Amino acid sequence: MSNYFDLTRFYRVIKIEILAQKKSLLVYMLIVFMVALLFPVHGYGMPDIGLLGFLLYTLGLIFTSTLFADIHSQSSSTNYLLLPCSNLERFLSRWLLSSFGMVLLIVLTYFISSILVALLYNVLLGFNVHPIHLLSMQLMPVIVDYMQLQSLFFLGAIIFKKNSALMTICCIAFFLFILFVLSPLFSINIDYALMLGQPLILLNPAMHFYFLFSYKWWVIMPLCLGVSYLKIAESES
Amino acid sequence: MIDIQQLEFGYTKQNKLFNHLNLNLTEGHICGLLGKNGAGKTTLLKLISGLQFPQSGELKVLNYHSKKREPALLQQLYFVPEQLQSLAYTIDRYHFLYAPFYPNFDEDNFKQNISSFKLDSHQTIRDLSHGQKKKFFISFGLATMTPLLILDEPTNGLDIPSKAIFRTLLAKAATDKRLIIVSTHQVHDVENLIDTIVLVDEGEIILNQSLHHIADKLQFTLADNREDILDCYYSEKTLNGYAVVCKNRSNVESAVNLELLFNAVIANKQSIQRLFCGEENSDE
DSSP states (O other), rough: OOSSSSHHHHHHHHHHHHHHTHHHHHHHHHHHHHHHSOOOOOOTTOOOOOHHHHHHHHHHHHHHHHHHTTTSHHHHHHHHSSSSOOOOHHHHHHIIIIIHHHHHHHHHHHHHHHHHHHIIOOOIIOOOOOOOOTTTHHHHHHHHHHHHHHHHHHHHHHEEESOOHHHHHHHHHHHHHHHHHHHHHHHHHHHHHHTTOOOOGGOOOHHHHHHHHHHHHHHHHHHHHHHHHHHTTTTOO | OOOEEEEEOOOSSSSSSSSEEEEEOSSSSEEEEETTTTSSSHHHHHHHHHOOOOEEEEEEETEEEGGOHHHHHHHTEEOSSOOOOSSSHHHHHHHHHGGGTTTTHHHHHHHHHHTTTTTTTTTTTSSHHHHHHHOOOOOOOHOOOOSEEEETTTTTTOOHHHHHHHHHHHHOOOTOOOEEEESSGGGGGGGTSSSSSEETTTEEEEEEEEHHHHHHEEEEEEEEEEETTTTSSSEETOOOOOOOEEEEOSSSOOOOHHHHHHHHHTHHHHHHHHHTTTTHHHHO
16 A cells, blocks of 8 residues: 555545535535525526625635644544544545535535426426526636635635634735735836836746736645645644 | 654753653553653653654654654554544444554454443444543554554543453453553553553653563562661551562562552652663672
8 A cells, every 4th residue: 555645545534524524514505505595596597606606615615614623623633643544645635525525515506406496486486497507617717716715725724723714814815915015016116127128027026926816826726735735744733 | 663762852942841762662562651740641652653743863663754644654553542532423433434444453352342341332422421432442442453552541531340341451452563552640550451661750761661670670568667668769658567669689579569669760760770770780
């Protein structure tokens, strides 16, 4: 068996993770169903991306933020950190569950709920209600955005012992505020750089962050996930 | 099995709990880890299992660096901490989920342990009392058949009959290829069980000897008068006179009283260390 990744062992770890979160996942499914029931899709059955996005962001990020509560508790961290699996398996199991797992759970529950709700409304109440179109292209950007934002909350859940969701939001807000305050500097530098014909990124260290946040979300995501992996590997009880 | 060389560790950089700590433990023993409150017993166990990382020095368990927490090591190690987790699983579910991680897990032994402790496998772990949780995790730990089993205060919270059951099960689980470390304040609970004593005090290992060697060097006896005990390392007033620890001048081995030994070593750290190093014999 590999010391880094073994499929059988990984399956065992993810099984534990799913069963440990079974109750909260069921509660999330119920919430999605209730929302689909209360806000059915009218007209031509176009997906209500705003509502689905709201559900995915809210529930997904709450789920992610509570995922590492055990690592911060002395009694439960022993069980988690000494489980005979690699740090990569430990990291991947929770990340996959809170990213792709959560997307699948919310989108599929919303889709199935919308079918049930459509049946309910059309047959019993006589309203013109349609299930959502699952393969809508509008859905992809919502999922991609969720995956990116989720990586920040994933890291926040590992770093912050208490109120990790709130702390992560505060950190992001603080960071964006700093960028906002520094933004006049960027514009001056951009003009100056354009005038001199120099590469923008080298001009000011703050430009790196601006660059990352504006255009390179995919840099933030691997960075957050990489740091998360290291934090798990270096967690002590 | 456990090799610690020049280990340094502290919860803050200024106050080191362990400074140049050396320890070597081999398989085939039940080792009692004794020490005062705050001496660093639990921290040492956490360092051994990889839950804490040394600041410097080397710590190897079964030739693996425990801080890396590699699965190859973790599947050979089971740690029953003092504070136990409240899991939402039943005993059966925990067994179903966690037993496959341990390649030598003994199903029969687990069932036997559970029934000896009279635990209901359909009960949820969260709903068990502290003592019952202890019984369950001890049962599971013994059944993992890992070469290294670490028990931190295993008898805390156990009722009197359960302590006897614990001793029986632990004695059965001990093999030539297994090292069981029991950290405890309740020395009487493990008195006839452990065969090696590791005594930690102020971040130092002040004694690491087999009981046989201790009985060979020290005598534990009762004396009527204080005059008889002048030459001894430690004495304690009892109802029947004085319980004393003195140098074993005869070839007769007495039963080691762990509580007396602990107090004697704490009170006469250097002279007892010299005795075991053989210096005191050479002086005579």
